[in-house]
Structure formats: structure tokens, C-alpha cells
Amino acid sequence: MIKLFKVKEKQRENAGNADGRAPVKKQSAGELRLHRDISELNLPKTCSISFPNGKDDLMNFEVTVRPDEGYYLGGTFIFSFQVSPVYPHEPPKVKCKTKVYHPNIDLEGNVCLNILREDWKPVLNINTIIYGLFHLFTQPNHEDPLNHDAAAVLRDNPKLFESNVRRAMAGGYVGQTLFTRCM
Amino acid sequence: MAEAASTPSKSRDLDKLLLRPGNLVDPNFEPGTELRLALQEQVKVLVVGAGGLGCELLKDLALSGFKNLEVIDMDRIEVTNLNRQFLFRLEDVGKPKAEVAAKRVMERVKGVNIVPHFCRIEEKDNEFYSDFHIIALGLDSIEARSYINAVACSFLEYDSDDNPREETATPMVDGGTEGFKGHARVIKPGFTPCFECTIWLFPPQVKFPLCTLAETPRNAPHCIEYAHLIKWNEVHGGKAFDPDNSDHMKWVYDEAVKRAELFGIPGVTYSLTQGVVKNIIPAIASTNAIISAACALETLKIVSGCSKTLSNYLTYNGVEGLHTKVTEFVRDKDCLVCGPGVLVELDTTVTLQKFIDMLEEHPKLLMSKASIRYRGKNLYMQAPPVLEEMTRSNLSLPLYDLMDKVPKDILHATGTINKDNKKSSGLRKLRVVFKGIDGVTDMDMAGGA
Numbered sequence: 001m002i003k004l005f006k007v008k009e010k011q012r013e014n015a016g017n018a019d020g021r022a023p024v025k026k027q028s029a030g031e032l033r034l035h036r037d038i039s040e041l042n043l044p045k046t047c048s049i050s051f052p053n054g055k056d057d058l059m060n061f062e063v064t065v066r067p068d069e070g071y072y073l074g075g076t077f078i079f080s081f082q083v084s085p086v087y088p089h090e091p092p093k094v095k096c097k098t099k100v101y102h103p104n105i106d107l108e109g110n111v112c113l114n115i116l117r118e119d120w121k122p123v124l125n126i127n128t129i130i131y132g133l134f135h136l137f138t139q140p141n142h143e144d145p146l147n148h149d150a151a152a153v154l155r156d157n158p159k160l161f162e163s164n165v166r167r168a169m170a171g172g173y174v175g176q177t178l179f180t181r182c183m
Numbered sequence: 184m185a186e187a188a189s190t191p192s193k194s195r196d197l198d199k200l201l202l203r204p205g206n207l208v209d210p211n212f213e214p215g216t217e218l219r220l221a222l223q224e225q226v227k228v229l230v231v232g233a234g235g236l237g238c239e240l241l242k243d244l245a246l247s248g249f250k251n252l253e254v255i256d257m258d259r260i261e262v263t264n265l266n267r268q269f270l271f272r273l274e275d276v277g278k279p280k281a282e283v284a285a286k287r288v289m290e291r292v293k294g295v296n297i298v299p300h301f302c303r304i305e306e307k308d309n310e311f312y313s314d315f316h317i318i319a320l321g322l323d324s325i326e327a328r329s330y331i332n333a334v335a336c337s338f339l340e341y342d343s344d345d346n347p348r349e350e351t352a353t354p355m356v357d358g359g360t361e362g363f364k365g366h367a368r369v370i371k372p373g374f375t376p377c378f379e380c381t382i383w384l385f386p387p388q389v390k391f392p393l394c395t396l397a398e399t400p401r402n403a404p405h406c407i408e409y410a411h412l413i414k415w416n417e418v419h420g421g422k423a424f425d426p427d428n429s430d431h432m433k434w435v436y437d438e439a440v441k442r443a444e445l446f447g448i449p450g451v452t453y454s455l456t457q458g459v460v461k462n463i464i465p466a467i468a469s470t471n472a473i474i475s476a477a478c479a480l481e482t483l484k485i486v487s488g489c490s491k492t493l494s495n496y497l498t499y500n501g502v503e504g505l506h507t508k509v510t511e512f513v514r515d516k517d518c519l520v521c522g523p524g525v526l527v528e529l530d531t532t533v534t535l536q537k538f539i540d541m542l543e544e545h546p547k548l549l550m551s552k553a554s555i556r557y558r559g560k561n562l563y564m565q566a567p568p569v570l571e572e573m574t575r576s577n578l579s580l581p582l583y584d585l586m587d588k589v590p591k592d593i594l595h596a597t598g599t600i601n602k603d604n605k606k607s608s609g610l611r612k613l614r615v616v617f618k619g620i621d622g623v624t625d626m627d628m629a630g631g632a
Contacts, residue, residue: 027333027556027558027559027595028329028330028333029329029333029379029382029519029520030329031559032519032556032595032610033610035554035556035561035595035597035610036597036608036610038564038566038567038570039554039564039565039566039570039597039598040566040597040608041566041567042566043567048567048569049567049569050569051569051570054573055561055564055570055573055574056559056560056561058561084326085326085329085330086325086326086329086382089325089382089385089387090387090388104394106397106413106417107417108413108416108417109416110393110412110413110416111393112392112393112394112397114392117390117391117392117393118390118391118392120387120390122383144392144394144398145394145397145398146393146394146397146398146413148397148398
């Protein structure tokens with residue numbers, strides 16, 4: 001028989017002690033790994049991070065991208081990150097909260113970035129994702145379209161694409177779609 | 184008379200294991216009727232999950248002589264469960280699984296007492312879980328396993344030489360199945376790898392590129408995921424998709440059918456839609472029975488010591504013929520969940536700043552620029568600037584105060600490790616003990632409990 005019984009009583013006391021105070025939220029392994037990612041962030045100057053729920057909730061945060069070159073120069077784009085307790089086994093859920101005219105981001109904020117889905121690996125981290133998002137604005141890619149129309153325009157008529165982006169960022173219509181100003 | 188005659192026969196097979204000595208037994212094994220009695224009267228087993236595996240586990244454990252069982256499950260019975268979750272009947276649909284399962288097993292196995300808990304595992308506190316001698320897991324998610332593992336590992340204590348104290352380890356037996364495949368494993372925190380040590384064993388979920396879904400769907404799952412991930416938000420805006428809501432599921436199915444017709448793709452059905460969206464692999468009753476039997480046997484072996492236990496991970500594959508294999512995985516010595524962490528002894532006056540400086544000198548850590556997290560609170564963050572600013576004022580406070588004046592506890596530090604002139608980033612578990620306040624501890628314990 002394993003030494004079960006001699007100690008169970010004592011252990012119960014200890015459990016009572018350690019958590020005798022207000023019940024504490026369990027620390028998931030994902031949270032700890034995220035703590036490391038966040039404390040080691042090394043962001044490009046075009047990107048910043050904020051924590052809407054205060055300093056202790058790292059699992060939900062926002063990243064703001066302000067491209068300093070390319071079609072999206074001068075715009076401000078906000079992404080929400082939701083991180084699972086089993087991170088990095090699963091990638092974070094990332095959405096673009098700013099409505100944007102972009103071939104790889106649809107009007108609902110879904111983002112087509114390979115490392116957010118099919119190419120996610122636990123060795124990647126939050127920093128990699130943020131660089132990936134930044135990259136989407138400097139190098140929009142018509143080969144992986146989520147916004148079909150924007151991708152077609154970028155491919156066939158970059159000049160028109162450029163003026164569409166400017167119009168969208170200024171808070172105007174592109175086709176039937178009204179965008180909110182984000183510059 | 185019939186009663187009396189049936190009593191010995193009921194534990195006849197069990198007696199062969201528990202009443203006789205053997206060669207493969209645990210060193211602590213003491214065969215005899217006392218052991219049998221203790222097993223029946225004193226041992227408390229928690230079964231986590233009352234689904235496919237949970238039903239089997241409860242039945243197997245009850246028939247193995249365990250009399251004090253509890254079961255926890257947050258789900259209600261659905262009609263699709265009935266083919267394999269054999270404790271449930273058509274009239275039970277909609278009722279809590281834990282309650283019905285407990286009731287049915289108690290009806291069939293005389294003398295067993297099963298306490299059901301119809302709630303989420305997170306709703307129970309540590310005290311609840313610490314009450315059990317062993318925990319059997321019949322779960323279908325990594326997240327839930329990881330949670331219970333963390334709870335069980337939190338009971339483990341290490342001595343000052345970093346050796347695990349065996350009597351504080353709450354063993355777990357974990358089963359899992361996917362179609363014709365399954366696993367059964369024994370986790371004894373501090374001695375065998377915990378769930379987190381080997382989380383890499385789980386294959387990553389298949390995720391299709393969003394642009395493939397949006398642009399070039401090639402098969403039925405692509406059409407379903409398009410409806411689920413893209414079309415739903417387009418039409419329903421902020422409303423969250425609920426996989427357990429049949430109206431939502433029907434909507435996704437209808438949209439997936441339209442999508443499939445547009446691209447000439449066959450094979451979208453309602454059950455495939457459910458499968459893809461909820462990431463379900465068809466459950467096979469026989470796999471559950473086999474895996475659960477292995478788990479119940481391991482539970483009996485661990486508790487009684489009547490035989491050596493599985494060491495430590497059994498895989499079963501019944502896809503073609505039958506293949507089973509036992510692999511002995513090893514612990515991750517730096518595991519943040521079950522590992523000892525690094526012992527740090529401190530005076531109660533040490534400030535957070537001083538503590539962070541000390542980590543740089545500590546021979547087992549050599550960690551510079553440490554960020555410190557304690558029980559879900561960031562005490563100090565080196566980066567990003569926004570968090571550094573919010574936590575800076577803590578630096579001048581005593582760590583003892585920041586840790587709510589507990590005499591000892593775990594905290595975590597992330598920083599740069601300087602080992603052999605090489606710098607690498609590291610995340611470490613620290614066992615902080617404050618010197619000279621043991622007396623206070625006992626008083627606190629009495630007050631808090």
C-alpha cells in the first residue's frame with residue numbers, strides 16, 4: 001500500500017493553508033511561457049503593445065502597428081491577441097480591430113498570416129507574430145488573398161491599389177465599403 | 184444465506200491480488216484483508232470526466248472494489264452520447280452526466296458511494312482536489328488535463344535537497360482515446376513525467392490557411408471551416424459562434440453546403456460539419472473500454488501496491504489488428520509544473536530590487552534582468568516599457584509583503600541566464616522560503632483554515 005494515509009490529513013491542512021486566503025487563480029503553463037515572451041519583447045519602433053485589463057492579465061492584449069513605409073504609411077492598425085492556457089501548443093487568436101483595405105486581412109478582421117495557423121510552431125513567440133503582422137503592411141501579398149477584391153487590384157493595378165488604400169485610411173469608400181479613418 | 188454466500192465470491196478475483204504475496208509487488212505491499220478493507224473504506228478516488236471514458240472508469244473502479252468515488256463533469260447528456268456512454272438512456276438526455284452516471288453505477292454495484300459534481304473543474308478549489316488519494320482522468324482536451332495536472336503537482340513538496348517527498352505526490356492515471364487509438368499513462372508527480380513534461384506528445388491541431396478557405400477550397404472540411412471561421416463573422420458580426428448551439432451548427436452546415444456547391448465539392452454532411460467544427464474524431468466504444476480497463480487496473484496497482492505499475496505510457500492502436508506498446512518517458516528536469524525549482528532563502532526585509540539582484544549571483548540561477556511573476560501577478564516586468572512602468576514601484580517594497588506575507592511559496596522568474604559565458608533566455612521556477620517565521624506559519628494556518 002502506498003504511504004497514502006499517514007499524510008493525507010496533513011496535506012489537507014496544507015492545501016487549506018496555501019489557499020486559505022482568497023482563492024487564487026491557477027497559473028497555467030501557457031501563462032508562464034507568455035510571461036517570458038512578453039518580458040523579452042523587442043518590438044520595432046513602429047509597433048507598440050498595451051494591456052487593456054491591467055498589468056496582470058497577459059493573456060489578452062493589443063498591438064498597435066504604425067507602418068513607417070509602404071502603402072500603409074501614416075495609418076494606425078490595432079490587433080487584439082487572445083492567448084490560450086495551452087499556449088504555445090496553440091497559437092494566439094489574432095484579429096485586426098481596425099477595418100482595413102488589405103489583401104490579407106478581411107473586413108471582419110481575420111488575418112491570413114501562415115504562422116497564426118498552419119505554420120505555427122511552439123518555438124515561435126509573440127515577437128515573431130508581431131513582426132509578421134508588421135510585415136503584412138510593408139509587403140501586402142496578393143497571392144494569399146482574404147480580401148479578394150483588394151488582392152486583385154494590388155496584382156493588376158498597384159497605382160489604383162495605392163489610392164484605394166489612401167482613401168480607406170482617410171475614412172472613405174472603396175467600392176461599396178465604407179472605412180473608418182485610421183490616420 | 185444467498186447473501187452470505189455471495190459476499191466472498193464478489194471479491195474473489197480481487198483477493199488473488201490483494202491477499203497473496205508476489206514477486207512483482209511494490210516494496211510497501213502488505214497483503215491481507217486489512218488492505219482490502221482500507222481500499223474499500225478509506226481510499227477516495229476522483230474520476231474527472233463522465234463521458235465515454237468516464238462511464239467506463241466509474242464502472243470499472245466500482246467493480247474493482249473501490250467504494251468511495253467522486254466524479255466531476257460539466258456536460259449534460261446528448262443523444263449522440265448514447266451509443267457508447269452506456270450508463271445513459273434516452274430519457275436522460277439533457278441531464279447532467281456526472282449525476283446520472285453516479286446514480287446508475289450505484290444502482291448496479293452494491294455498497295459503492297459515488298458523489299457527483301456537475302460543474303467545471305476550475306470551480307473546485309485545491310482543498311477539494313487534495314482530498315483524493317488518486318485521480319483518474321477521462322478527458323478529451325489538453326487544456327483540462329493541463330489544469331488537473333497543475334493542481335495535482337501543486338501538492339508535491341520537495342525537501343531541501345530537491346528530492347520529491349513521496350507522501351505528498353497525488354498520483355494520476357490518464358486515459359485518452361481517438362477513434363481506434365488510445366493511451367493510458369501513470370503520472371506520479373516528482374517521479375514520472377507530468378503532463379506538462381511531455382506536452383509535445385500531442386500533435387498540433389490541423390489548421391487550414393485562411394486564404395485557402397477564402398479563395399481555393401479543395402475539400403469538404405475547407406467549405407465547413409469557411410462557413411465557421413469567415414462567413415459566420417461576416418453575417419453575424421460580433422455574435423460569438425457557439426458549437427453547442429444546434430441552430431448555430433445548422434447555419435454553418437447550410438452555408439458549407441452552398442459553398443461546396445459553388446466549387447463543386449462533394450461530401451459536406453451535418454455530422455462532418457460537427458466533426459470539423461468541434462474537432463471531433465468518432466469515438467469507438469471498444470477503445471474506451473480497453474483504455475479505461477488499463478487505467479482502472481493501474482489505479483488499483485498504485486493504491487494497493489499489488490503489482491508494479493505501468494512505466495509509464497501505454498499506447499494502443501486498433502486500426503489494423505492490434506498494437507500496444509509501453510514507452511518510458513523521462514521527466515523534464517526543468518519542468519515548471521512538476522520540477523523542484525530553485526530554492527531561495529530570504530529575510531523578510533529583502534526588497535524586490537534586492538531579490539532581483541540576488542538572482543544574478545545565485546549559483547544555480549545566474550539570472551540577470553529578471554522579470555518576476557507571482558500567482559498570476561506581475562511583480563516586476565523588465566519589458567515592454569508600458570509594463571515596466573506599471574510595476575516599477577514594487578521594486579522598493581519587501582518581497583515578503585508582495586507575496587502577501589506567506590512563509591513560503593512558488594514564484595517564477597524570466598531573464599537572461601549567463602552560463603559558461605553564454606547568454607540564453609530562461610524561465611525558472613523558484614521556491615522562496617522566508618527565514619525565521621515558522622511559528623507565524625502555524626498560527627496563520629490555524630486562522631486561515
